[in-house]
Amino acid sequence: MRPFLARLIAxxxxxxxDRELADELATHLEMAIADNRARGMxxxxxxxxxxxxxxxxxxxxxxxxxxxxxxxxxxxxQDVRYAARSMRHSPAFATVAVLTLALGIGATASxxxxxxxxxxxxxPYRDADRLVAVFATSPTAHRDTTSFLDFSDWQRQAHTLSGxxxxxxxxxNITGDGVPExxxxxxxxxxxxxxxxxxxVIGRGFDQQxxxxxxxxxxxxxxxxxxxxxxDPRILGKTILVNEVSHxxxxxxxxxxxxxxxxxxxxxxxxxxxxxRSTGYIRGIARLNAGTDLSAAQQExxxxxxxxxxxxxxxxxxxxxxxxxxxELTSGDVRGALLVLLGAAFLVxxxxxxxxxNLVLAKGIARQRELAVRRALGAxxxxxxxxxxxxxxxxxxxxxxxxxxxxxxxxxxxxxSLSQRFPLPGIAFNWTLLVVPIALALFSGVLxxxxxxxxxxxxxxxxxxxQDSRSQSAGMNEQRLGxxxxxxxxxxxxxLLIGAGLLIKSFVRLQRIDLGVNPRQAVTANLLLSKRYVDxxxxxxxxxxxxxxxxxxxxxxxxxxxxDPPFLGGGSRETFTVEDLADPRPDQGHPAGFDVxxxxxxxxxxxxxxxxxxxxxxDTAGSPAVAIVNETMARQLWPGREAIGKRLRLYYDKDRQxxxxxxxxxxxxxxxxxxxxxIPQIFVPSQQHPYKSLPYxxxxxxxxxxxxxxxxxxxxxxxxxxxxxxxxxxxVWNLQPMDQxxxxxxxxxxxxxxxxxxxxxxxxxxxxxxxxxxxxxAVVRRRQELGIRLALGATPGQILALVxxxxxxxxxxxxxxxxxxxxxxxxxxxxxxxGITATDVPTFFGVLLLFATVALVATFLPARRAATIDPSLxxxxx
Amino acid sequence: xxxxxxxxxxxxxxxxILKTLDTLGPLHGYAIARxxxxxxxxxxxxxQGTLYPALLKLKQHxxxxxxxxxxxxxxxxxxxxxxxxxxxxxxxxxxxWHRAAGILSRFFKLSKDAL
Numbered sequence: 001m002r003p004f005l006a007r008l009i010a011x012x013x014x015x016x017x018d019r020e021l022a023d024e025l026a027t028h029l030e031m032a033i034a035d036n037r038a039r040g041m042x043x044x045x046x047x048x049x050x051x052x053x054x055x056x057x058x059x060x061x062x063x064x065x066x067x068x069x070x071x072x073x074x075x076x077x078q079d080v081r082y083a084a085r086s087m088r089h090s091p092a093f094a095t096v097a098v099l100t101l102a103l104g105i106g107a108t109a110s111x112x113x114x115x116x117x118x119x120x121x122x123x124p125y126r127d128a129d130r131l132v133a134v135f136a137t138s139p140t141a142h143r144d145t146t147s148f149l150d151f152s153d154w155q156r157q158a159h160t161l162s163g164x165x166x167x168x169x170x171x172x173n174i175t176g177d178g179v180p181e182x183x184x185x186x187x188x189x190x191x192x193x194x195x196x197x198x199x200x201v202i203g204r205g206f207d208q209q210x211x212x213x214x215x216x217x218x219x220x221x222x223x224x225x226x227x228x229x230x231x232d233p234r235i236l237g238k239t240i241l242v243n244e245v246s247h248x249x250x251x252x253x254x255x256x257x258x259x260x261x262x263x264x265x266x267x268x269x270x271x272x273x274x275x276x277r278s279t280g281y282i283r284g285i286a287r288l289n290a291g292t293d294l295s296a297a298q299q300e301x302x303x304x305x306x307x308x309x310x311x312x313x314x315x316x317x318x319x320x321x322x323x324x325x326x327x328e329l330t331s332g333d334v335r336g337a338l339l340v341l342l343g344a345a346f347l348v349x350x351x352x353x354x355x356x357x358n359l360v361l362a363k364g365i366a367r368q369r370e371l372a373v374r375r376a377l378g379a380x381x382x383x384x385x386x387x388x389x390x391x392x393x394x395x396x397x398x399x400x401x402x403x404x405x406x407x408x409x410x411x412x413x414x415x416x417s418l419s420q421r422f423p424l425p426g427i428a429f430n431w432t433l434l435v436v437p438i439a440l441a442l443f444s445g446v447l448x449x450x451x452x453x454x455x456x457x458x459x460x461x462x463x464x465x466x467q468d469s470r471s472q473s474a475g476m477n478e479q480r481l482g483x484x485x486x487x488x489x490x491x492x493x494x495x496l497l498i499g500a501g502l503l504i505k506s507f508v509r510l511q512r513i514d515l516g517v518n519p520r521q522a523v524t525a526n527l528l529l530s531k532r533y534v535d536x537x538x539x540x541x542x543x544x545x546x547x548x549x550x551x552x553x554x555x556x557x558x559x560x561x562x563x564d565p566p567f568l569g570g571g572s573r574e575t576f577t578v579e580d581l582a583d584p585r586p587d588q589g590h591p592a593g594f595d596v597x598x599x600x601x602x603x604x605x606x607x608x609x610x611x612x613x614x615x616x617x618x619d620t621a622g623s624p625a626v627a628i629v630n631e632t633m634a635r636q637l638w639p640g641r642e643a644i645g646k647r648l649r650l651y652y653d654k655d656r657q658x659x660x661x662x663x664x665x666x667x668x669x670x671x672x673x674x675x676x677x678x679i680p681q682i683f684v685p686s687q688q689h690p691y692k693s694l695p696y697x698x699x700x701x702x703x704x705x706x707x708x709x710x711x712x713x714x715x716x717x718x719x720x721x722x723x724x725x726x727x728x729x730x731x732v733w734n735l736q737p738m739d740q741x742x743x744x745x746x747x748x749x750x751x752x753x754x755x756x757x758x759x760x761x762x763x764x765x766x767x768x769x770x771x772x773x774x775x776x777x778a779v780v781r782r783r784q785e786l787g788i789r790l791a792l793g794a795t796p797g798q799i800l801a802l803v804x805x806x807x808x809x810x811x812x813x814x815x816x817x818x819x820x821x822x823x824x825x826x827x828x829x830x831x832x833x834x835g836i837t838a839t840d841v842p843t844f845f846g847v848l849l850l851f852a853t854v855a856l857v858a859t860f861l862p863a864r865r866a867a868t869i870d871p872s873l874x875x876x877x878x
Numbered sequence: 879x880x881x882x883x884x885x886x887x888x889x890x891x892x893x894x895i896l897k898t899l900d901t902l903g904p905l906h907g908y909a910i911a912r913x914x915x916x917x918x919x920x921x922x923x924x925x926q927g928t929l930y931p932a933l934l935k936l937k938q939h940x941x942x943x944x945x946x947x948x949x950x951x952x953x954x955x956x957x958x959x960x961x962x963x964x965x966x967x968x969x970x971x972x973x974x975w976h977r978a979a980g981i982l983s984r985f986f987k988l989s990k991d992a993l
Contacts, residue, residue: 006938021930024907024956027949028926031908034951053923060927067931067938 104349106406126197134284185267203251490814518606
């Protein structure tokens with residue numbers, strides 16, 4: 001420790017210590033001379049003898065200094081100083097290199113920060129990697145809901161699981177104590193808290209007894225607590241109205257509690273224990289026992305499910321259990337997309353590295369004589385390599401600072417764009433934004449510095465000294481390495497361009513899809529209906545009042561209410577028995593979406609009737625029941641025949657034999673998201689189905705569509721007010737312009753495509769700069785050769801062709817390699833493509849054409865300069 | 879801090895310097911070199927290339943101290959003196975050395991018959 005401190009102190013006293021040593025050595029020498037003189041030597045002999053005995057002063061000083069400070073650190077500092085000086089000498093090079101690397105580092109780090117948050121960071125539960133989601137399976141579904149009775153049996157019989165809880169995500173209306181607020185929440189079994197290892201910040205969870213008796217108790221989320229109740233701890237013991245039922249608040253959830261993940265949980269109430277095995281409505285969450293792995297637990301539950309199947313064949317036939325790690329459940333579907341993006345960002349970084357490596361190499365060749373001289377003066381080969389690496393790492397470190405800033409912006413953008421799916425508050429400031437750029441900088445710095453360092457290592461000293469600038473065209477090794485880098489860079493760029501091209505083309509196709517509705521000048525909203533409207537007559541009255549109130553708002557052209565909210569992804573489905581067609585399965589009919597619509601629905605939505613007629617005043621409660629189906633339904637059930645006039649009925653409606661006659665066919669509507677194929681859909685007029693006592697009356701939703709004469713966004717407050725003028729306690733969801741709702745439904749693929757497209761453009765810019773830079777440099781290096789050719793009678797055209805040929809040859813080889821790579825790697829993006837395959841020929845051609853153009857321009861500009869070289873000047877250059 | 883070179887002389891130079899300073903009192907660098915050479919009957923030649931780094935090392939360990947003073951001829955010279963820590967270190971090293979030398983000499987006396 002002491003010597004270390006002494007060395008540290010010495011670092012700051014270098015100059016004085018150096019002077020003192022010089023003094024001391026001089027004194028030593030003089031004393032030796034004096035002694036020799038005293039022994040009778042002549043002054044000259046005395047001096048010579050003393051110097052001989054003394055040894056080299058410089059070596060002594062060197063050894064002394066090594067002992068005195070930190071030789072390694074000091075030479076490193078020297079290298080850094082040297083690197084800084086050489087950057088100052090060529091600011092253009094330094095700027096290009098730093099920018100290039102910063103783009104790659106920033107892109108990679110920002111994507112990585114999202115990857116870290118969604119895929120790597122443990123979920124905020126105790127031992128989160130032991131948590132598994134428990135689904136039921138049926139012959140048609142892998143992640144189905146289960147009944148409470150099945151769940152209880154799993155829970156009782158499973159020994160590989162140390163705890164299992166049931167949950168059901170739900171939406172609730174909170175009213176009575178302010179503005180009616182729609183919140184998201186859960187109905188859970190009492191074990192949830194112990195399974196997750198989470199406890200309320202204040203208050204308590206509920207117990208088995210409370211769950212069993214369906215007590216009206218609730219835990220509220222931290223967000224709701226602060227937002228609505230001012231973080232008042234006295235909320236405990238008070239009651240709040242949840243769906244108009246008074247609930248006793250018994251606890252507050254910890255901040256950031258989002259279960260299963262990324263969806264704020266504002267409310268938790270006990271799950272109802274329904275006594276039927278055929279009603280699936282809950283999912284399970286369980287904790288694997290220590291020492292049990294997933295497959296053992298899966299086996300055990302398979303056996304339990306088989307037992308239940310044997311015991312209750314009526315309800316459990318074909319029913320199984322599916323265990324899915326919680327992590328997979330929460331991030332499974334974005335995982336692929338994020339990894340593709342991360343790969344693409346990393347490609348950008350690699351392309352940047354190849355580019356900077358090439359620049360450094362080109363500079364290194366110019367500096368070869370300088371390096372050779374340094375070596376001749378005694379610098380070790382290792383020392384010089386270290387110096388080159390220090391230079392490129394310093395460049396990369398500067399790039400990492402800029403890259404950190406870019407990564408921060410990038411992740412802010414990503415968070416904002418992904419917020420629809422994942423509200424990620426903590427993502428923007430995370431350690432990865434600091435650590436990853438530094439790691440990437442070291443990596444890329446070494447990668448960039450490697451080619452010239454390799455060159456230096458392999459070249460002999462005498463070769464380098466011999467090779468003066470006039471014969472530098474003979475530097476075959478360098479050229480080969482440089483060519484290799486260009487080929488690699490070209491290949492990576494072409495790969496990235498093709499990947500991005502495929503995605504962009506898919507996206508354009510996606511945008512061109514006819515959604516089947518007119519999203520302009522319309523506002524949509526969803527209402528989760530309050531309990532008061534369970535009664536069909538009151539519900540119908542509410543619908544009529546809503547329509548009247550909204551129709552009276554100035555600027556409203558058309559208004560309709562229906563029961564199947566668009567853009568929510570789910571939608572209500574029923575199965576139907578069709579006259580003259582067999583049911584697809586004995587226990588169910590043909591599946592189709594089912595939407596009860598008010599008059600004007602199709603005109604308000606902007607859905608044109610393709611054939612037949614719209615609902616009108618002929619369709620009354622007393623007239624024959626009618627229905628309109630969509631094209632998909634018509635095509636699937638009556639291929640090649642007319643659907644109009646055919647009859648169908650709800651599968652469950654066996655007793656009434658209430659047949660609906662199809663009177664019209666509408667175009668398909670893709671309001672479940674443009675990516676999802678339209679499903680068969682049946683619309684019926686509300687006046688004939690006043691939400692009567694059939695299963696479909698259970699739809700708890702009203703969806704509103706308001707066609708406006710003005711900008712829809714400006715109409716929102718008026719629409720909100722009109723709804724509340726009918727019922728001031730009715731919360732409203734997703735009140736927004738329809739085009740915005742559609743836009744958000746397609747947000748995710750759009751973000752991926754935008755990002756990949758951005759990466760591809762960056763890569764193209766970097767690569768074209770690289771191609772330009774290298775061919776420009778090649779021209780400068782070959783100036784004399786080209787000058788000689790010109791002097792010997794070559795025409796400028798021949799020179800142009802010569803330079804172009806060499807440059808383009810590399811690009812063609814690189815593009816070929818990139819093409820092959822794209823064919824292989826294209827499979828990774830295949831899942832994100834729409835309407836094209838991963839080997840889409842026009843895209844490949846388009847990308848190649850684009851790249852060829854850019855490469856040609858980048859090679860042509862320096863080549864043209866080469867052709868106009870003045871031979872007399874060329875000879876004079878050194 | 880780096881390991882010292884395994885050169886025997888180099889390894890023992892530290893000990894010789896400490897002992898010299900301990901016995902003869904404060905000295906300047908040249909005098910230390912001369913005294914060691916004299917004591918070794920000129921069988922050792924102390925190279926300044928090893929002497930001064932060795933002095934620096936001893937100082938970094940806090941075993942010797944330095945101060946600037948005027949020499950007998952009035953020249954400004956750096957005087958080295960052993961510290962208390964240095965004396966303690968010298969004692970330990972001396973014991974170690976004797977023990978090591980003892981072991982080694984027993985090995986040199988080793989012959990087949992003795993076994």
